[in-house]
Amino acid sequence: MPRLTIDDLKKLREQAAGAIALRSGTARAKVTIHMGTCGIAAGAREIMAALLAEIERQGVTDVIVTTSGCAGLCSREPMATVEVRAQAPVKYVNLTPERMVRVFQGHVLGGEVVTESALAAGCETTG
Amino acid sequence: MAFRSHVLVCAGTGCVSCGSFDLGIALEKELGKRGLSGEVQVVRTGCQGFCAEGPVLIVQPEEVFYCGLKTSDVPMLVEEHLLKGRPVRKLMYTPPAAPAPVPTLSQIPFFAKQKLVVLRNRGLIDPEKIDDYIARDGYAALAKAVSEMTPEDIIREIKLSGLRGRGGGGFPAGVKWATCRQAALHRGVEPILVCNADEGDPGAFMDRSIVESDPHAVIEGMVIGARAIGAKQGFVYIRHEYPIARERLAKALDQAREYGLLGRGILDTKFDFDISIVQGAGAFVCGESTALMASLEGKAGEPRAKYIHTVEYGYKNLPTNLNNVETWANVPLIINRGAAWFTTMGSGDVSENPWNGSSGTKVFSLVGKVNNTGLIEVPMGITLREIIFDIGGGIPRGRAFKAVQTGGPSGGCLPATHLDMPVDFDSLTAAGSMMGSGGMIVMDDQTCMVDVARYFIGFLTEESCGKCIPCREGLRCSLDVLTRITEGKGEEGDVALLEEMGTVMQDACLCALGSSAPNPVISTLRYFRDEYDAHVREHRCPAGVCKALITYQIDQAKCDGCHACVTACSTGAITGQVKYPHLLNQDLCIKCGACLDACKRDAVVRA
Numbered sequence: 001m002p003r004l005t006i007d008d009l010k011k012l013r014e015q016a017a018g019a020i021a022l023r024s025g026t027a028r029a030k031v032t033i034h035m036g037t038c039g040i041a042a043g044a045r046e047i048m049a050a051l052l053a054e055i056e057r058q059g060v061t062d063v064i065v066t067t068s069g070c071a072g073l074c075s076r077e078p079m080a081t082v083e084v085r086a087q088a089p090v091k092y093v094n095l096t097p098e099r100m101v102r103v104f105q106g107h108v109l110g111g112e113v114v115t116e117s118a119l120a121a122g123c124e125t126t127g
Numbered sequence: 128m129a130f131r132s133h134v135l136v137c138a139g140t141g142c143v144s145c146g147s148f149d150l151g152i153a154l155e156k157e158l159g160k161r162g163l164s165g166e167v168q169v170v171r172t173g174c175q176g177f178c179a180e181g182p183v184l185i186v187q188p189e190e191v192f193y194c195g196l197k198t199s200d201v202p203m204l205v206e207e208h209l210l211k212g213r214p215v216r217k218l219m220y221t222p223p224a225a226p227a228p229v230p231t232l233s234q235i236p237f238f239a240k241q242k243l244v245v246l247r248n249r250g251l252i253d254p255e256k257i258d259d260y261i262a263r264d265g266y267a268a269l270a271k272a273v274s275e276m277t278p279e280d281i282i283r284e285i286k287l288s289g290l291r292g293r294g295g296g297g298f299p300a301g302v303k304w305a306t307c308r309q310a311a312l313h314r315g316v317e318p319i320l321v322c323n324a325d326e327g328d329p330g331a332f333m334d335r336s337i338v339e340s341d342p343h344a345v346i347e348g349m350v351i352g353a354r355a356i357g358a359k360q361g362f363v364y365i366r367h368e369y370p371i372a373r374e375r376l377a378k379a380l381d382q383a384r385e386y387g388l389l390g391r392g393i394l395d396t397k398f399d400f401d402i403s404i405v406q407g408a409g410a411f412v413c414g415e416s417t418a419l420m421a422s423l424e425g426k427a428g429e430p431r432a433k434y435i436h437t438v439e440y441g442y443k444n445l446p447t448n449l450n451n452v453e454t455w456a457n458v459p460l461i462i463n464r465g466a467a468w469f470t471t472m473g474s475g476d477v478s479e480n481p482w483n484g485s486s487g488t489k490v491f492s493l494v495g496k497v498n499n500t501g502l503i504e505v506p507m508g509i510t511l512r513e514i515i516f517d518i519g520g521g522i523p524r525g526r527a528f529k530a531v532q533t534g535g536p537s538g539g540c541l542p543a544t545h546l547d548m549p550v551d552f553d554s555l556t557a558a559g560s561m562m563g564s565g566g567m568i569v570m571d572d573q574t575c576m577v578d579v580a581r582y583f584i585g586f587l588t589e590e591s592c593g594k595c596i597p598c599r600e601g602l603r604c605s606l607d608v609l610t611r612i613t614e615g616k617g618e619e620g621d622v623a624l625l626e627e628m629g630t631v632m633q634d635a636c637l638c639a640l641g642s643s644a645p646n647p648v649i650s651t652l653r654y655f656r657d658e659y660d661a662h663v664r665e666h667r668c669p670a671g672v673c674k675a676l677i678t679y680q681i682d683q684a685k686c687d688g689c690h691a692c693v694t695a696c697s698t699g700a701i702t703g704q705v706k707y708p709h710l711l712n713q714d715l716c717i718k719c720g721a722c723l724d725a726c727k728r729d730a731v732v733r734a
Contacts, residue, residue: 006270009270019258032251067254069341120231122233125173125243
């Protein structure tokens with residue numbers, strides 16, 4: 001990647017904003033695993049591994065799996081956020097590999113929020 | 128005058144990223160144009176839970192929900208709905224028949240009461256991808272700072288924002304920057320920029336989380352600071368115990384360099400600045416500015432007397448500007464959205480003088496005896512009660528709140544009578560505690576305040592560098608006295624001795640570690656003196672914590688011989704036949720309290 005000028009930065013922002021918003025692009029859903037120190041200590045890596053294994057087993061190719069930092073509620077880690085296209089993101093708490101697989105099957109593939117592990121829908125207030 | 132209508136514009140992260148701020152501004156402008164400003168109020172709310180169709184808003188009292196709005200829809204919306212009272216059907220959302228299966232975040236107090244500024248990207252971006260950060264307006268403030276603002280403009284904006292150092296002292300950042308810039312210009316040398324990521328307070332993890340979840344925010348803040356102060360070289364001093372934060376930061380620095388946002392010729396201008404990471408060895412004293420600089424230079428981490436401050440003679444005797452992680456992470460937003468926006472949050476009026484209030488938000492790590500432990504960001508001026516009971520969800524198992532410790536080991540413990548106190552720099556200091564870097568430890572009625580003071584003094588005794596005698600010996604003697612009291616060997620006069628030593632340390636220690644070290648003792652004495660008296664005079668620990676002062680016994684009349692305590696006891700101190708009252712052998716008892724927790728008939732008594 002070349003060094004940016006101010007104009008390049010603006011263009012890059014527009015491109016990248018589309019990429020993270022799930023609005024454009026072809027992915028049907030995005031799963032964010034919260035991997036702060038708290039999440040990792042509570043088992044976020046195992047959650048991630050279970051999710052990736054399930055995605056591979058089912059041969060799904062249009063789901064984005066990504067990582068992010070602490071979601072704030074450290075006492076309920078490991079946490080993941082599932083965002084299905086054109087729906088509000090849902091935060092899942094106290095996950096285990098088995099629960100993560102059920103969330104993937106139920107919510108990402110099945111389209112129904114898995115209430116067993118779901119905390120809430122939506123995102124936080126900024127600014 | 129009361130408003131006849133409220134327009135609730137969602138300011139959740141999702142809607143903000145699709146333009147709800149601009150929408151709010153456009154609404155206010157249009158209402159002004161139509162002369163409706165006095166009748167209709169625009170309110171920014173927490174996430175309304177329908178991020179997918181953002182930006183969304185609700186018009187009250189009719190409760191009409193609009194979604195997917197653009198600023199170009201505003202004139203029609205205002206004219207039709209707010210002026211003529213005809214809801215605009217084509218901008219409305221038809222809800223699906225089924226009710227939502229889970230609540231929205233804004234219905235959960237833990238999230239609803241928070242306001243994310245520094246943590247705006249938490250949980251949303253991949254911290255290892257610079258493009259994610261850029262997508263959420265990352266480095267836009269830097270572009271503004273290098274193309275539209277002079278260094279003086281930047282410093283003025285930071286001063287006007289009232290931003291005070293988030294590392295503990297609460298010194299106004301803009302004033303510090305100006306002093307550093309002046310010192311460097313005056314001497315004709317290049318100043319140095321340092322980010323303090325040596326978070327050492329037990330129970331505190333704000334800075335770690337910020338670096339882990341959004342490292343570019345810290346970098347961008349530092350680059351803007353470098354432009355303002357005129358620095359070419361910067362350091363992040365981060366402790367060894369934060370491996371993930373360090374790795375993510377190193378990766379972020381590489382990415383920023385590759386994009387030309389760091390290094391030579393930043394954003395194709397003549398501005399050069401680079402940052403290196405320096406690892407600390409986890410010494411608490413190295414959070415102190417002069418000790419940190421000594422450690423940066425490769426010397427032992429010991430402070431020096433501060434007749435001359437580090438902004439004039441710091442790292443290698445160069446003017447050095449030190450701010451902590453959270454302070455730096457605030458900078459890009461202040462530059463992007465302006466000081467006026469920043470001062471809408473917080474308490475006090477900082478327009479004349481940043482010392483007059485606390486603007487912005489503060490990140491706290493909320494831990495201890497509280498249901499929702501975690502990392503929170505709240506506007507300054509929120510009360511302790513809101514933090515502990517609304518966000519924190521109260522005390523586990525319905526126990527009573529006793530105290531909250533703020534400001535780390537050198538902070539203080541505040542009792543229940545202070546729950547409605549606003550949380551800002553000056554209120555906390557006036558109450559005998561401090562903001563510190565943002566640790567917040569909640570304690571319930573099973574916490575012994577003498578024991579708490581002993582714990583913190585013990586921590587500080589180990590962390591004292593030993594350079595000055597008041598700190599080294601004062602802490603050691605205080606620890607001896609406190610230990611004696613918790614062992615039931617306290618004597619009349621001990622409490623007065625603790626107070627005397629504390630006063631001397633406050634006056635005579637070389638650095639802030641020592642001068643603030645008596646705070647745990649002094650604040651617990653101020654609010655919980657009766658507990659000290661109970662230990663010393665009655666040899667009793669009211670909270671039932673200090674082992675030397677408690678015994679466990681089995682009430683023979685209540686014991687039904689269920690054997691649960693026998694199973695729970697790890698030392699075999701309890702004996703007895705099933706269905707017959709048991710006996711506890713005091714010689715074998717280690718006072719762990721396992722029998723008390725195991726007994727269902729309240730037959731185990733702690734005295």
